Amino acid sequence: MLSRLFFKKSIMKKIKCLEMKSISKSFHGIPANQDINLSIESGEIVGLLGENGAGKTTLMNILYGLYQPDSGQININGNRIRINNPVESISHGIGMVHQHFMLIKNHSVIENIALGYKGTPFFFPKMKIREKVHLFSKKFDFRIDPDKKIWQLSAGEQQRVEIIKALLNGAALLILDEPTSVLTPREIKELISILRGMKAKGHMIIFISHKLDEIMEICDRVIVLQKGKIAGSADTKDTDKKSLARMMVGRDVVFNINKEKLAKGKKVLSVENINVNGDKGLPALNNISFELFENEILGVAGVSGNGQRELAEAITGIRPILSGKVKIKGRDITNKSPRCIYDNGVSHVPEERIRFGIAPGLFLYDNAILKQHHLKKFSSRYFLRYNRIKNHTKTIVNKFKVSTHSINTRVRNLSGGNIQKLILGREVSEQPQLLVASHPTYGLDVGATEFLRKHLLELRKQGSSVLLFSEDLEEIFELCDRIAVIFDGRFMAVLDSDDERLCDIGLMMAGSKKI
Ligand SMILES: Nc1ncnc2c1ncn2[C@@H]1O[C@H](COP(=O)(O)OP(=O)(O)OP(=O)(O)O)[C@@H](O)[C@H]1O
Ligand SMILES: [Mg+2]
Structure with missing residues (x-):
C-alpha cells in the first residue's frame, strides 16, 4: 500500500x-x-x-x-x-x-x-x-x-x-x-x-x-x-x-568440413596433476592431467563455468597453478609469465577478448603485435620498426579479411567480429606450437567461421597442436581428434572423437557419468 x-x-x-x-x-x-x-x-x-x-x-x-x-x-x-x-x-x-x-x-x-x-x-x-x-x-x-x-x-x-x-x-x-x-x-x-x-x-x-x-x-x-x-x-x-x-x-557456405586423418606427432603439451583456484578463491581445477601432440586438436567440452576458463588461463600464465606442472616440449613452464610462455610457442585466444585480447584505445597495428613487439623483426634496440609492423598488420588484415578502412584506426572502432579476426590473425601468425583457443568462433559470421575452422585444421596439418574450448558440440566433433569432457574441475573422460562412448557426452557434461 x-x-x-x-x-x-x-x-x-x-x-x-x-x-x-x-x-x-x-x-x-x-x-x-x-x-x-x-x-x-x-x-x-x-x-x-x-x-x-x-x-x-x-x-x-x-x-x-x-x-x-x-x-x-x-x-x-x-x-x-x-x-x-x-x-x-x-x-x-x-x-x-x-x-x-x-x-x-x-x-x-x-x-x-x-x-x-x-x-x-x-x-x-x-x-x-x-x-x-x-x-x-x-x-x-x-x-x-x-x-x-x-x-x-x-x-x-x-x-x-x-x-x-x-x-x-x-x-x-x-x-x-x-x-x-x-x-x-x-x-x-x-x-x-x-x-x-x-x-x-x-x-x-x-x-x-x-x-x-x-x-x-x-x-x-x-x-x-x-x-x-x-x-x-x-x-x-x-x-x-x-x-x-x-x-x-554472396556464396554457398560449407556447414560441415571433413577433416583429414593425421597420425599424431611428438608430444607438445603435458599437464600433470594441476590444481588451480577460481576467482572466488575456491578450487576450480582438481588434479587435471592430459597430453597433447603435434597434428592434434583436443577439444574441451562442458557447460561453461566448470573450469574451462581457469584451465586456459593456467596454461597461458594468467592464473597461478597451486600444484602440479605444465610442460611444453619437455620444458617446464609452470607459473612462468605469459610472455615467457608465449616465447615457448604458446598462443592464446582468450574468452574475454575485449578485456584480455586487445588494447581498445591503441591502433590496429599496435594490437597486431601485442605480445610480439620484442621480437627482433619488430624492434631494434629501443625503437619499434613501424614499417615492418604495418606490413605485418596488412598481411593479417588481408588474410583474415578484417574489414576496416585503414590499419591506422583504433581497434575500438572495429566491429565485434572483426576484433576477433584480428586477435586470431595475430595469435596464429607465428605458427604456434600450441594454440589455446577459447570459443574462437564467438561473434564470427558464418563465412568467417568456416574460414577459421579450415585454418585450425591447416595449423594442425602443419604440425601445431590446438586446445579448443567450445560450447558448440558440433564444432568440437567436426574439428577435434580427441575430446575431453570437463565437469566441476575434473575430466570425466578423454576419448577419441569417434569413440562410441561419446554418445553419453550429455551425461558426462552433467557429471553423472565418468569413464
Ligand atoms: N565509431 C566508429 N568509428 C569508425 N568506424 C566505425 C565506428 N563504429 C562502427 N564503425 C565501422 O562501421 C562498420 C560497421 O560496423 P558494425 O559494428 O555496425 O558491424 P556489425 O555488422 O555489427 O559487425 P559484427 O557482426 O562484427 O558485430 C565497420 O566497418 C566498423 O569498423
Ligand atoms: Mg556488431
Whole structure:
C-alpha cells in the first residue's frame, strides 16, 4: 500500500509500428549504413543478419540514440520522432541489450537497476525495486536474486538483469545485439522462452545473431545486411539456413568440413596433476592431467563455468597453478609469465577478448603485435620498426579479411567480429606450437567461421597442436581428434572423437557419468 503511494508504475510504452526509413551513416567518409529501411510491428521478432562489419550494430546504435544518422528518419506509429540520445530512445519505449554488458560488477542487481531507472523513488528505493524485479521475474520467468552482486551471476543471469532494466523503463521494443554468443546452450533455451513470452505480450524484438539455427527458430522475419546495405529479407517460414547464408555472404557456405586423418606427432603439451583456484578463491581445477601432440586438436567440452576458463588461463600464465606442472616440449613452464610462455610457442585466444585480447584505445597495428613487439623483426634496440609492423598488420588484415578502412584506426572502432579476426590473425601468425583457443568462433559470421575452422585444421596439418574450448558440440566433433569432457574441475573422460562412448557426452557434461 505504502509503495503505491510513493512509486510510479512502469508501464510498457505503446508502439504499434516502428519504421527506420532510408537511414545512412558514414564514419570518416566510409559508409556503414546506406539507405536502410526496416520496420517492425507489435508482437514481431525480426532477425538482423549480416557478415562481420555489415553495419548491424551501427544501425541499432542509431535507433538507440548512440549515433545520429547522416540522413533518414525514424517513425513511431506513423509519426516522425527524433532520438538524440539513449534517454530519449528509452522515453520512446526502446531498450537495448549490448553484446558487452554495461553492468557494474561490484554492485548488486538492485543497485544496477536503480542506476538509470527514472522511477527510483526517494523513499525505500530498494524495497520498490525488489518488488519490481519480483514482478517481472514472475511475469517472464526470469529467476533472478535481486540482492546478489553482478560478479556472482552467470552471463545468462547478467543478461536477464539487462532485460529487466529495459522492461522497467517501459521498453516496448527490445534490441538484442548478439545475445546468445555468451550463453550456454541451456541459457539460450531459457532466453528463447523469455523472448517468446515477451512476444505474446505484444513486445517487439530485434534480434542480432550469427547463429542461423536460432534465427530460424525464433524470428518471424529476417533482414540481411551486406556491406552496409540491405541484401534481402524473408519470412523465416519461407526460407532456410542455406539461402540465408547465401544472401549474407554472396556464396554457398560449407556447414560441415571433413577433416583429414593425421597420425599424431611428438608430444607438445603435458599437464600433470594441476590444481588451480577460481576467482572466488575456491578450487576450480582438481588434479587435471592430459597430453597433447603435434597434428592434434583436443577439444574441451562442458557447460561453461566448470573450469574451462581457469584451465586456459593456467596454461597461458594468467592464473597461478597451486600444484602440479605444465610442460611444453619437455620444458617446464609452470607459473612462468605469459610472455615467457608465449616465447615457448604458446598462443592464446582468450574468452574475454575485449578485456584480455586487445588494447581498445591503441591502433590496429599496435594490437597486431601485442605480445610480439620484442621480437627482433619488430624492434631494434629501443625503437619499434613501424614499417615492418604495418606490413605485418596488412598481411593479417588481408588474410583474415578484417574489414576496416585503414590499419591506422583504433581497434575500438572495429566491429565485434572483426576484433576477433584480428586477435586470431595475430595469435596464429607465428605458427604456434600450441594454440589455446577459447570459443574462437564467438561473434564470427558464418563465412568467417568456416574460414577459421579450415585454418585450425591447416595449423594442425602443419604440425601445431590446438586446445579448443567450445560450447558448440558440433564444432568440437567436426574439428577435434580427441575430446575431453570437463565437469566441476575434473575430466570425466578423454576419448577419441569417434569413440562410441561419446554418445553419453550429455551425461558426462552433467557429471553423472565418468569413464
Ligand atoms: N565509431 C566508429 N568509428 C569508425 N568506424 C566505425 C565506428 N563504429 C562502427 N564503425 C565501422 O562501421 C562498420 C560497421 O560496423 P558494425 O559494428 O555496425 O558491424 P556489425 O555488422 O555489427 O559487425 P559484427 O557482426 O562484427 O558485430 C565497420 O566497418 C566498423 O569498423
Ligand atoms: Mg556488431
